[in-house]
Amino acid sequence: MGGPTATGKTALSVALARHFDGEIINADSMQIYRHLSIGTAKATPEERQGVPHHLLDFLEPEQPYSVAEFVRDASSCISQITGRNHLPLLVGGTGLYISSLLQGVTFAPEQTDPALRRTLQQQAETEGPQSLYARLQTVDPVYAQKVHPNNLTRVIRALELYESTGRKMSEQQQASRPQEAPYRALCICLTCRDRTELYRRIDLRVDDMMRRGLLQEAELVWQYRDTYKTAAQAIGYKEFFPYFEGGQSLPGCVEDLKRATRRYAKRQLTWFRHQSEAVWLYLEDGAVEAKAIQQVEAFLQN
Incomplete structure (x- = not known):
């Protein structure tokens, strides 16, 4: 399941997992890190509703993590989940993670200089x-x-x-791409028909993050920016660095974050639009959960 940020992927994936006895594999490149929950929009334990989540909150922010490692780890998760006769649900906004896994991309040993x-x-x-x-x-x-x-x-x-x-x-x-994909997959993507509505949802979520303590989390990343290298480049944290350095007001940084997130959402839309077999569900049309359940049922019966 993919689509731009702030479209409700987390809530829908949990609903589908509960309906189909599924387990969720995180496909967000920032939600893999511990201690970084607000700025990454990580699902809280309450939001997970007891559904098993994999590759979530399992690395320290100092540790790098590559697409190749994700494909390896997610493939292992899929084998284990299907071995329990459960349905694996791959959920997140990092399109490169999702496409690399579903296309069966193989990675040659990286030669570094x-x-x-x-x-x-x-x-x-x-x-x-x-x-x-x-x-x-x-x-x-x-x-x-x-x-x-x-x-x-x-x-x-x-x-x-x-x-x-x-x-x-x-x-x-x-x-690196095999002629035949290794998985039979249904790709469901969420978005809004009206780009203005998507941007409104993004702005509201940023405001909610601020109320929940995003500034304190961003300050942690700023303090450890030399070791939290991935997080220090991530949207949600780097926008506040000018505030901590005394060069910009807090409201200005919040507006920068909203603007950066809107641009990121546009890039996500472009990426997922290129997935020609994706099924798009639009929030304004309503009954998103029922439509998603119907799509999954048809896929499983086919």
Whole structure:
């Protein structure tokens, strides 16, 4: 189950899991981390309603976690869940996690060159991330189209691969996909027909996060920003760094967060729209839970 943020994926997934005796596998790249619950919109124990959740809240923020590790771990979870005759439900907004798993992407052992990576990181610091993205557009325009210019980690990884081996990331990804997908899957995505309604939901959720203590959580990330490297780049935390450093007002940072989240939702929509077999359910149409149950029942009977 996918779709943009603030559309109710958590509540619907729990309802489906309870109806179909399912277990949920988290597919959100930030909800894997402990101590970071408000800014990542992690389901509370009450919201989980006793439904087993996997790959949620299981790593310390200092630990990196790759797509390859997610595919490995989620595949293991699926085997265990189906072995219990339960229904696995993959839920989250990280499209790369979901598509890599469902497409059966295999990952070659990563060849790293620490010296080259440091050089690229230093170039990003001195010349700006756009300089590296421009180089990626030159050497691998196909992959560059898939990567946001500000996603420095993926840009550096692609350039490191090219400079170390001469292989393009786009070519490696194409070769990593099997002809036949490993899973028969139903992809349900939630969104709003009216983009204004989606943005309204995002703004309301940010306000609710602030009431529940997001500022304190963001300050924790700021204090440990040198070790919480992934969280320090995440929407929901980095927008408050100027406030802690005395360079911006708190209301200004909150508005920046709302704006950044709206942009992220647009990128999520674009990603999931490319999943041609996805079933889209629109919140304004109502009866979303009943329609989702109907879709799952038809899928299981087919």
